[in-house]
Amino acid sequence: MKYSDKMLKTPSSFIRNILKVTNAPDVISFAGGLPNPISFPIEEMQNSINHAIEENGAKLFQYSTTEGYLPLRQYIADKYKKDFGLQFDPEDILITTGSQQALQLISQVLLNKGEGIVMEEPGYLGAIQAFSLAEPQFYSVALEEDGLNAEQLEETLAANDNIKFIYTVPNFHNPTGITYSKEKREAIYEVVNKYDVVLIEDDPYGELRWNGEKLPYIGAGRLENSVLLGSFSKIVTPGMRLGYLVTKNKELMHHINTVKQATDLHTNIFSQMILHDYLASNDLESHVQKIISLYETQANAMLNAMAKYFPSSVKYTKPDGGMFIWVTLEEGTSALDFFDKAMKEKVAFVPGDPFYTDKTNVNTLRLNYTNSSPEIIEEGIKRLGKILYSLSAK
Numbered sequence: 024m025k026y027s028d029k030m031l032k033t034p035s036s037f038i039r040n041i042l043k044v045t046n047a048p049d050v051i052s053f054a055g056g057l058p059n060p061i062s063f064p065i066e067e068m069q070n071s072i073n074h075a076i077e078e079n080g081a082k083l084f085q086y087s088t089t090e091g092y093l094p095l096r097q098y099i100a101d102k103y104k105k106d107f108g109l110q111f112d113p114e115d116i117l118i119t120t121g122s123q124q125a126l127q128l129i130s131q132v133l134l135n136k137g138e139g140i141v142m143e144e145p146g147y148l149g150a151i152q153a154f155s156l157a158e159p160q161f162y163s164v165a166l167e168e169d170g171l172n173a174e175q176l177e178e179t180l181a182a183n184d185n186i187k188f189i190y191t192v193p194n195f196h197n198p199t200g201i202t203y204s205k206e207k208r209e210a211i212y213e214v215v216n217k218y219d220v221v222l223i224e225d226d227p228y229g230e231l232r233w234n235g236e237k238l239p240y241i242g243a244g245r246l247e248n249s250v251l252l253g254s255f256s257k258i259v260t261p262g263m264r265l266g267y268l269v270t271k272n273k274e275l276m277h278h279i280n281t282v283k284q285a286t287d288l289h290t291n292i293f294s295q296m297i298l299h300d301y302l303a304s305n306d307l308e309s310h311v312q313k314i315i316s317l318y319e320t321q322a323n324a325m326l327n328a329m330a331k332y333f334p335s336s337v338k339y340t341k342p343d344g345g346m347f348i349w350v351t352l353e354e355g356t357s358a359l360d361f362f363d364k365a366m367k368e369k370v371a372f373v374p375g376d377p378f379y380t381d382k383t384n385v386n387t388l389r390l391n392y393t394n395s396s397p398e399i400i401e402e403g404i405k406r407l408g409k410i411l412y413s414l415s416a417k
């Protein structure tokens with residue numbers, strides 16, 4: 024069979040392939056990126072399912088509007104006002120099938136084949152995958168410990184007028200766990216403001232902060248071509264597939280709405296109504312606080328074990344929230360090779376390769392800490408440390 028060029032250029036999920044080997048019960052896996060299932064509010068959702076059906080009857084089972092359920096959009100608008108003082112109206116908000124769908128919609132609306140996207144290097148591999156379907160040209164800009172390199176961003180934008188948008192994950196970044204500093208946000212805003220490009224801020228992890236203060240967004244609420252993405256996946260449940268896209272740019276929203284309509288008519292209304300009932304009848308803040316405490320304990324267990332068992336030549340990020348730690352091995356050490364050795368010791372992680380658009384056989388890797396107990400985390404890191412010492416002894 025002859026497939027489309029864009030299909031052949033789109034990477035299949037490396038992580039999914041890895042998860043096939045890492046999901047065996049005796050493997051300690053730091054590979055996935057899943058929320059911990061003990062954080063799902065199952066009982067409360069059971070009540071909300073019953074309650075939402077009692078209240079809304081057939082409406083849960085009928086077709087609905089493309090923009091999404093109005094009370095849910097109002098809830099999101101109110102939350103931005105309360106948390107950030109940002110003034111959004113429900114018309115500025117589109118409910119999407121996870122924030123992943125928003126990535127797909129944006130690239131369809133903005134990109135012709137061969138046009139440019141600025142990507143963080145390293146960047147979210149699900150975004151690389153979603154954008155690849157539009158056959159773009161990727162421009163990598165280095166992600167530093169405090170965010171994108173602003174000078175390199177400026178040079179890249181100045182040199183390439185085919186760039187349509189910049190994709191960022193400003194809080195507890197996937198895969199690195201880093202958060203953009205306030206100064207970096209300001210510097211990036213100043214650069215982006217000079218160019219006719221869209222700035223995407225994808226923020227599924229921002230609420231999972233255990234250290235430091237919540238920071239203002241880079242462009243949301245003040246940049247004309249700003250798109251902010253949010254998600255209920257990491258704070259309530261990913262299985263309901265509920266995310267959202269926020270922009271005050273009405274023309275952009277109109278086009279996104281058209282593509283959304285063509286894609287799936289609307290986001291699952293059954294899920295939207297149940298989630299809204301859950302949010303209206305429970306204290307989301309205290310629920311999120313429980314998730315934060317859980318992940319903080321797990322992150323500390325991993326960081327403490329790394330300090331104890333890893334050679335000092337191995338560098339890693341120390342996140343203030345979110346789900347990931349990014350490890351940089353000694354120059355010249357292959358993370359893929361390390362992965363093969365680790366799998367023999369029954370420990371898994373994601374080698375860095377799929378997080379780059381133009382690099383292979385890198386010396387970086389992603390660790391996830393949200394799915395193992397502190398004891399298991401210590402044991403897994405101990406085994407990895409042993410291999411790392413044997414690698415650096417060569």
Ligand code: PMP
Pocket residue numbers: 056120121122123124147149192197225227253254255256261264265266
């Ligand atoms: N963006 C980032 C940065 C992510 O890490 C993820 C989930 N891994 C998503 C978007 C997609 O999340 P969802 O579709 O579940 O909202």
